[in-house]
Amino acid sequence: MSSLRSHGEQLLEINGVELCAETFGDRADPAIVLVAGAAASMLWWDADLCEEIAARGRFVVRYDHRDTGRSACCPPGQPTYSFTDLTLDVLGIQDALGIERAHVVCQSMFGGLGLVLGVDHPDRVASLTFVSTSTGADDLPAPSSDLAMPAEPDVSDAAAVVEYVVAGARAYAGGSPYFDETAIRALVERDVARARNYASTLVNHFAIEPTGPAHGGFGDIAAPTLVVHGDHDPLLPLPHGEALRDAVPGAELLVLEGAGHDLPRPVWDDFVSALERHTEGGRS
Template sequence: MTSHQSHGEQLLKTDGVELCVETFGDPAAPAIVLVAGAAASMLWWDAGLCEQLAARGRFVVRYDHRDTGRSTCYPPGEPAYSFNDLTLDALAIQDALGIGRAHVVCQSMFGGSGLVLGVDHPDRVASLTFVSTSTGADDLPPPSGDLAMPAEPDSSDAAAVVEYVVAGARAFAGGSPYFDEAAIRALAEHDVARARNYASTLVNHYAVEPDGPARGGFGDITAPTLVVHGDHDPLLPLPHGEALRDAIPGARLLVLKGAGHDLPRPVWDDFVSALVSHTEGARS
């Protein structure tokens, strides 16, 4: 096995919860833990992207949140966990894999997890990267006026659910020239087929109130921080990323030109280069 290949999926059991995890690369290399956005399984961190990072000397960890993919799920609308529990799942995975300090990359709503980890658990975080997220400040611009979200599907109709996911991804791409509908459709089909209960995936993360850190806010983050934001993001327009950079001491901003709320393949080279550089000097 070459160092950049996947080590395969595994189910880790911790405190009565099963979390599906997949790793790429050399376990002795600096670890990058990828935390997906709301309602997103590990598949939304593309395996090809993980392989690129592993080929650049990183040990990459992606996983299914609760209520996504193969991890523990709960009845739709009845998540038996807090936002903080979802955040602590990332630390449980680090513990299970023997990772003391990780370079944590958090996307969209789960930027809130990066905030909690950075402020309340700084000893476990070698660096932070926030992708397509926000400080949540009231004075930031609302979603784009032409962000047309599809109507929720009948969750028992797999084909309708796939169409819903594709339409949502198209909307979140914000008119990006990089939106690849065929690739997104294949991903959505795999995601829906693989999930324990996609009806729970669609709603449960949004039923949980985000928990803030106990010890402070963005200004109290001490880990080296990279903010990554697409200039086509219709859900959280670019000023959200700029505000996040300004709120965190010493943070840097990478603007992905042509990208929406996601990480389309044509921006991978820029993202990977920036993330490898960002995680080069930070102690893991």
């Protein structure tokens, strides 16, 4: 068996662009592809978390979206790709790593990628997990009135950018007792230093138009589905997660007590145990 630790980052040619991916664990185990949220590189799926998942007998893949980390980059405000391209990137990662069917875990805004994959590409998806995301229905609660976002930084000032992202993470934690500013600051400093162009990271995903599946909606997902949501989430309050559970046939909901919009370390045991149960079988 190979080491459960990272096999190292690799640059892959996917759909005509270069994407950076990293894997953990034994390639013979069921594959889990971790899809970060908008403006988030693979680093936001903490390497220690990836190792914990791999230790449960899973082959874990994390990767940098376009315009994050070491992956292909467009000029700020000028993304040349679509929401569909980002969805196909997930399948391209699977193809490059020889994964026919994967357990796909999607976070926040890019839960929309999981929706398209589950509806339009069901043969490639063994299960779906939606973390801190939403159906987007109009009758769901607005973000918390306490969600105070920082002013946009001077992108030429790396220190100001770090402060901006840390402040955003603090706001998204929603007053969680688990928010670890020291750990988040170290992550953000690494993320900013590692990116090809962090100015593009900050804006480009929000400049593309989200698109849904061609063949249905949440009610047409056939893959086993787990919804994970923090009860302190100020951006998408808990009713968003409850609505998503209700929208997908047979879906289950894991409420992470004390968590905001992120996955802080103290809730990892609950998350990893639920993910282990949810992804039993379905070898790639």
